[in-house]
Amino acid sequence: MSKLSRTLLLSALTLSLTASGFSQSQSINGTIRGQITDVSGAPIPNAAVTVKNIDNGYTRQLTSDGEGRYIAPNLPIGTYSVSTTSSNFAPYTQSGVHVGAGSDSTVDESLKTGSVGTEITVTSDSPMIEAARADLSRTITSAETQNLPLTSRNPYNFILFQPGVSGHPNPENGIPRTMNTNGLVDRVNYQLDGMVDTESDRYGLRLFAISDSYTDTVQTISNAFTPEFGNTAGVIYNVITPAGTNALHGAVQYIWRPKVASSCPILQNCNPGASNYKPLPDLHVDDLTGRVGGPIIKNRVFFFGAYEHLKRGNPQAITVTPANQAALIAAGVPLSDFGTAPQVQRAQWMDARLDVNINAKNTAFVRYNYFRNTYPFNTNAGGLYLQSAEADFRDRAHIIGAQLITTFKPTLLNEFRGSWPYRNQQHFAGAATGPGPMVTISGVANFGGTNSAGDKFQEKIPSFSDNVTLIHGGHSFKFGTALQKNNDTQLADVYTQFTFATLADYLNAKNGINTKSYSNVTASIGRPGAGYQTVFFALFAQDTWQITHKLVANYGVRYDQYRAPNGLANAPLAETQNFRIPMGNFAPRVGLSYSPFQGTVVRLSGGMFYEATPTNSYYNPLYANGLTNTGNLIATLGPTTVGAPNFPNTFNNVPVSSLPTPTPFALTSKFKNEYTWNINTQVEQALGKNDALTIGYVMTNGRNLQFLRNSNVIPIPGGALADGRPTFSSTVSATTRYNPAFNSIRLIDIGANSSYHALITNFVHRMSGGLTLNASYTWSHAISDAPEGNSYENSNYISDPTNRKRDRGNSYVNRPNAFTTAVVYQPVFKFNSRFLSALASNNNLAVLVNASSGDAQNEVTGSNLNGDALSVGQQRPLFVGRNTLRTPAIVQPDVRFTRTFGTFFERVKPQIFVEANNVLNRSNVTSINTTATTITNPALGQVGAVTATGAPSLVPTSTVLEARILQFGAKIEF
CATH class of the missing domain: 2.170.130.10 (TonB-dependent receptor, plug domain)
Known part of the structure; x- marks a missing residue:
């Protein structure tokens, strides 16, 4: 029996011995709880409580316990009524109680003496504050x-x-x-x-x-x-996702964005005649969506379906100079290669869902989703890239998901959930892509082929989870398990690329005068990727304990195991032959929620939280493993290197001795999963029936965070910069490298720490008077002692391979101030004139505001101060801390205005709308020039010190944000 099989069997036995499984880690249902009392406040035991979903008829029958308490967990989201009956008391029904994903609503009911004929019915949502939650x-x-x-x-x-x-x-x-x-x-x-x-x-x-x-x-x-x-x-x-209900409902919508509705992109000059003039991009959008849901069998079977087709055009102009274009055409490059790159994204989404109330004890749904994205000229498009250098992009996804909730009895429930998502994305040569090799003439043009085709990411993740809820008195126990298997295939680009310093050098090679007039040639060698499998497994047990009517505790423990794939037996690095699997990921957690008086809740919680292993921790060592014959090497040769090809040929039988010394990846043999331990405290105060204010403090400390370092370089004896950083040699030998078979080793290490403190305020106005509002302000400070590894945006190496703590400073995402608000306002006015009432009432104004401090930026030097090849570009001048600079503040308000033209046939509502992002057209910049000029000659001063005129300019360089964009739409709701 394999180690994985033994582990899973042991875990299953552990589950069975605890008498029940535990709640799955991704809840999408809600809970209604409360207490039944008489008018004096005395509890009423054995009262019959009926919880009913008004939208689809789903019903749960309960009985209050000796303290008058009841609890209805695992309720599908929707609007509910709660009805209570007890002998000698008048029946009481409260309707309009909204249950959301993860909500825990308290609905107390006070019964008056009376008969069945004196039933009391009220319409009211649950209290503004969820007193049982601590998150x-x-x-x-x-x-x-x-x-x-x-x-x-x-x-x-x-x-x-x-x-x-x-x-x-x-x-x-x-x-x-x-x-x-x-x-x-x-x-x-x-x-x-x-x-x-x-x-x-x-x-x-x-x-x-x-x-x-x-x-x-x-x-x-x-x-x-x-x-x-x-x-x-x-x-x-x-x-x-939406579910069908007993009422047929849906919408059809079309959105249009013409070229004139887009402002000039941030940092671009669209004024004709300017030296850096670039024309306004021909941005345009056509988007069609439709959705419909309703009953198949009333109160039993329901359907919902949705479809969206998006066309987003962004043609990219070629900016090769007329003189260079003429010379290239004369050299045989076709005129068509200089046409504007017709970059147009076409994406489609589909959702189909079936919900079934099978019987009084079972309810289920099954859902299928499809996504397709076709994106020609996705990469290497426009600018100095001719059409023959482009690569197309294609993305596909199929997703199946299902859930079954079984109520064995009101105090014992089971929830099973399973899904099978599949995704396949890849770049490939398009219709315009040249046959290769790719030619790059520095500062002139790129053409002939592409260096961006062949990469692929394919992932299938079959997963399931099961949990059991057991209610006993004031306790609501949950036990459960979850398992997902990640089946991954990653491929890298396959290409050959010749780089020439000048147009004349290219022409000499092209005409056979000097077939090695290139500066260098780069090509991929061998197998271009790796396939691997990982397994994520979890167990948890928790109890939500209603200690008193005012005090609720939630405590429990979670266990996570993230199993690694098999290593590479013939890998030259021992770390890649086998990967360590951490076995001790136990995470205890506790939370308290106390309501000292009506409308006030004090929350306190703390615990540990483990992060799933990013599987590139395994892929990178498997792919870039240090073997020159396994396809992990992108080799660059100079024209005089033995085996260097004549243009335009690719590599052919290049001696291993001529290839660059490999620089493989490795995962530390001491690998552990990162985790945080958190403390969170909040005070929430209801401000009337529909408003609440929360003030809270959060402390999060990260431990065992991943970071990247060069683990192969030996410090030069006696060599160091003035701030203590050791220096290293660029020569590869037994005296400069721990393993002289390699130049650098890109070690994925663990042990970095972070610290985060935040004060958070949040104001909520629940829908009333046509207004919904949620506003939040956060003051925070985030510190870490290393750049993070394996994130999408930030995977930089530490600046001193021998001392991680030298990088302790502000985190890459440290934003001291952040404010957001979301407002939807649809007022209703009543005048004597029906026309005026309709004119004033059928308007909807929605606003989003995202404002924050600018992004943290790292002051760096363009020089390799300490000789570490991996941290080039991240090395800082002497005595400069990490991330000490910042871009200007970000302020982006987005607005949407919708006009409804009345209601026809009792349910059809035609609408038109206009929406805008960055409505103020503010130049929100997310990157600035932070490169300083430093002394490199010791005769001129301390190496690494900023020169007298070398301070970074802080000039804006780029942004991920957009200038103002307008879109127009028409919609029919029914």
């Missing part, structure tokens, strides 16, 4: 997801409006950029209906794109989540 969370409602401005058509951008999170929205279908999640970079566990939607290779990547046509609500939790949640030390982002 820091937010639910983005369907009123927000369907009305807030979203020019990107990307629901993942809503994560920026979770209290305590900051970052930048993505203008297309990817993840938001540079997110601060508990002081860590991009730590997000993305889910769809509580099922896997997180790409496993790097931190914070979603697995597949989603559409807001099937985004109903979003559950976000950024701190202090209970043991049933895991696989991240940052944020849970759970998108809930």
